[in-house]
Amino acid sequence: MTSAFHTLASKIPDSLTSVKDSRVSGFESRPSHSMAGKKETILIFCSHPDDAILGMGGTIAKYAKQGKQIIHTVFSCDSKHQWLLKKIYKPEDITQECVRASKALGISKTIFFDINDIALSKEIKKPWVHEKMLSLIKRYKPKQIYTHVTGEMRFKNHRNVHDAVLQAVHTVQYTGDILLFPLWSLDFRQKPMPKLVVDISQTIGQKFSVLQHFQSQKSSLLQLAPVVFCRNWKSALGTGFKYAEVFYKEQ
Numbered sequence: 473m474t475s476a477f478h479t480l481a482s483k484i485p486d487s488l489t490s491v492k493d494s495r496v497s498g499f500e501s502r503p504s505h506s507m508a509g510k511k512e513t514i515l516i517f518c519s520h521p522d523d524a525i526l527g528m529g530g531t532i533a534k535y536a537k538q539g540k541q542i543i544h545t546v547f548s549c550d551s552k553h554q555w556l557l558k559k560i561y562k563p564e565d566i567t568q569e570c571v572r573a574s575k576a577l578g579i580s581k582t583i584f585f586d587i588n589d590i591a592l593s594k595e596i597k598k599p600w601v602h603e604k605m606l607s608l609i610k611r612y613k614p615k616q617i618y619t620h621v622t623g624e625m626r627f628k629n630h631r632n633v634h635d636a637v638l639q640a641v642h643t644v645q646y647t648g649d650i651l652l653f654p655l656w657s658l659d660f661r662q663k664p665m666p667k668l669v670v671d672i673s674q675t676i677g678q679k680f681s682v683l684q685h686f687q688s689q690k691s692s693l694l695q696l697a698p699v700v701f702c703r704n705w706k707s708a709l710g711t712g713f714k715y716a717e718v719f720y721k722e723q
Contacts (some may be wrong), residue, residue: 511541515614517605517637519592519629521570522686522693523547527653528618529577529679530672531717536578537675543612544574544582545605547596547633548589561688573685577678583608592629605640609682614648617641621720623653630655638722650722654703655696666721669707673714676704684691 514535517525524544531613532542549566561569567584569657575584587602588594595601609617619637620630634652641650651668680701683693708716 513538513541513543513614515523515543515608515610515612515617517545517547517617517619517633519547519620519627519633520589521549521566522573522689523620523630523655524618525573525577525619525682526680526696527655528717528719529682530577530675530704530715531670532577532720533669533675533678534672536580541580541612542578543608543614544579545585545608546570546582547585548587548592548629549584549634566688569685569688573682575654576682576685589629593632601636602640602643605636606644609640609644616649616651617646618653618719620631621654623654627655651719651723653717653719655700666723668719668721669711669713670717670719671708671711671713671715672704672717673708676701676715686698 514532516524516528516532518527523546532544535542549563549570563586570582570584585601587601617637620627620634622631622634636648640646649668680697683697686693704715704717707718708714
C-alpha cells in the first residue's frame with residue numbers, strides 16, 4: 473500500500489510540514505511559533521481515525537501551514553483484521569497509526585474517545601460523551617467546527633457523530649461555522665446548502681502521502697483513495713484550482 477500511495481502522491485507537487493493528551497486519550501505536538509498571540513482554532517469531530525484525512529486532509533495541511541491550531545477528535549479506534557496482511561490490529565495499534573499521520577499532517581492535538589464502533593450509536597448518546605464535547609468546544613472556542621455530512625448512507629456512525637455535534641453546538645449556542653465534508657457520498661435528497669471550496673493544490677500530495685500510516689485500513693483505502701482523489705479533482709472544476717475539497721455549511 474505504501475508504494476501505491478507514494479505513486480499517487482508523487483503525481484502532485486507538495487512540500488511536507490509537520491501529536492499526547494485522554495476514557496479520552498490524545499497526543500499533542502510542540503507548538504509552532506509563539507503562543508503569546510491567540511491562534512485561530514479549528515475543531516474536527518470524526519467517527520474513525522482516517523476520516524478527517526480522507527475528507528479534508530488537504531485543508532488540514534493548508535491550515536497547519538497558516539499557523540492555525542487544529543484539534544482532531546476521533547470517536548472510535550476498534551480492532552481490525554487486515555486480511556491482506558493476515559494481521560490483527562489492536563485499538564492501540566490504530567491509535568498510533570493515527571498519531572503518526574496527525575504529526576505528518578500538522579495537526580496540533582488528536583483526542584480519542586475510545587468508543588467501540590459497534591456500540592457507538594448507543595454510547596454516543598450517553599451524558600459523558602455530550603459533556604466532553606461541550607468541554608472541548610468551550611475550551612478551544614473554535615472559529616470553525618468540521619464533521620461528517622448527514623448523507624453517508626453506508627456509515628450510520630458518520631451520521632451519529634454529525635447528530636451529536638449538532639446537539640452539542642445547540643447546547644452551547646455556538647455561533648461559528650459548522651462545515652460538513654463527504655467521504656463516500658452525499659445524500660442529494662437534502663436541501664441545497666452553501667458550499668466552501670478550499671484550494672488544496674499545494675497540499676494534496678501530503679494528504680495522500682500520510683495515508684500510508686494506516687496499514688490497518690489497507691483494503692478499504694485501496695478502494696477509497698482513488699475515489700477521493702477523483703473527487704478532489706472534480707471539485708476544482710470551474711474554480712481555477714487544480715485540486716479542491718468541498719464543505720457544506722450547516723444552517
